Amino acid sequence: MKMNAKIAMYFASIFVCCILLNSYIWFVYKDIALLNAITIFCTLITSLSILFIYVLKKHMGHIFNQLSQVISSMIDMREIEVFSILNDDMLSKLQSQIIKLTNILKAQNTRIKRDRDEIKSLISDISHQLKTPLSNLKLYYELMQYPSISKGEYTEFSMNIQSQIEKLSFLLESMIKMSRLEGGIIQLIQNKANLNDVCLTVIKQAYEKARNKNIEIQFDSGEDIILNIDKNWTAEAIFNIIDNAVKYTSNNSTIIVNTMKYEIFARVDITDNGIGIDEKEINNVFKRFYRGEHTQGEDGVGLGLYLAREIITKQNGYIKVKSQMSQGSVFSLFLPLN
Numbered sequence: 661m662k663m664n665a666k667i668a669m670y671f672a673s674i675f676v677c678c679i680l681l682n683s684y685i686w687f688v689y690k691d692i693a694l695l696n697a698i699t700i701f702c703t704l705i706t707s708l709s710i711l712f713i714y715v716l717k718k719h720m721g722h723i724f725n726q727l728s729q730v731i732s733s734m735i736d737m738r739e740i741e742v743f744s745i746l747n748d749d750m751l752s753k754l755q756s757q758i759i760k761l762t763n764i765l766k767a768q769n770t771r772i773k774r775d776r777d778e779i780k781s782l783i784s785d786i787s788h789q790l791k792t793p794l795s796n797l798k799l800y801y802e803l804m805q806y807p808s809i810s811k812g813e814y815t816e817f818s819m820n821i822q823s824q825i826e827k828l829s830f831l832l833e834s835m836i837k838m839s840r841l842e843g844g845i846i847q848l849i850q851n852k853a854n855l856n857d858v859c860l861t862v863i864k865q866a867y868e869k870a871r872n873k874n875i876e877i878q879f880d881s882g883e884d885i886i887l888n889i890d891k892n893w894t895a896e897a898i899f900n901i902i903d904n905a906v907k908y909t910s911n912n913s914t915i916i917v918n919t920m921k922y923e924i925f926a927r928v929d930i931t932d933n934g935i936g937i938d939e940k941e942i943n944n945v946f947k948r949f950y951r952g953e954h955t956q957g958e959d960g961v962g963l964g965l966y967l968a969r970e971i972i973t974k975q976n977g978y979i980k981v982k983s984q985m986s987q988g989s990v991f992s993l994f995l996p997l998n
Contacts, residue, residue, distance in 0.1 A: 909934035
């Protein structure tokens, strides 16, 4: 409505100017030929103005229709090129920005969907992991309610309940660590630390469990390696791998831990002669809650290696694995020196 009013005012101004000009020529010059020429000129100007405005409105209507298509494509998350990308004009630039915005929105939607799927998967995994110990606790509790059970059976059921509570406690503790790391609740605070000292601390923590299986843990180190790491969380990562080595290595064996310093990375190797990992499973052992086909007889929830990789990755490092069935495994942790 405002645009139409402006156009009307424009033509009214032209019309008034033409009348005033004709009146001036008639009263001053009294020249019919000049008056006719001026009238024709004014008529031509008016006609050209009308034609120009008509063409302009048609063109603007076409442009607005194209812009509507571009905006609709953004709403529908589609990429279409209404304006030629070869033109270096404002409309092409606007279209380019809208396409970029569409790609950003699509990426955000994909990330939201992935996060939602991960949450659903996590809830499903947690439910599955909690189901077994809770079911066992319920079973042993119900069995202990029978008045006919013997004292020996009562003691056995009590020990089984204690074992299930310990498993449940370990599972919950591991899942809390996992959720804090994934959610960014815990920030790794990196300070200068001696990698050899970290390894020695971890070996002391694993010593009791290794001694129960008569497993010797050897530590071979060269020069002191000073690097910026979160000392506690790095110890957690190394411990998880050594604990796995103790768990899946037979009695009367040896586990070797050694450190090396390269130009860019420091390396920690943990070598065992345990059951090994099937080649087809190597890419899966770091997945959350994954347990190999040959580990079902051992306690565990499949979070140790997952946590280890998360901790090392968050410090710009990485983990490599070499393993063969029945010949043991070598886990190599790489951490940047700078």
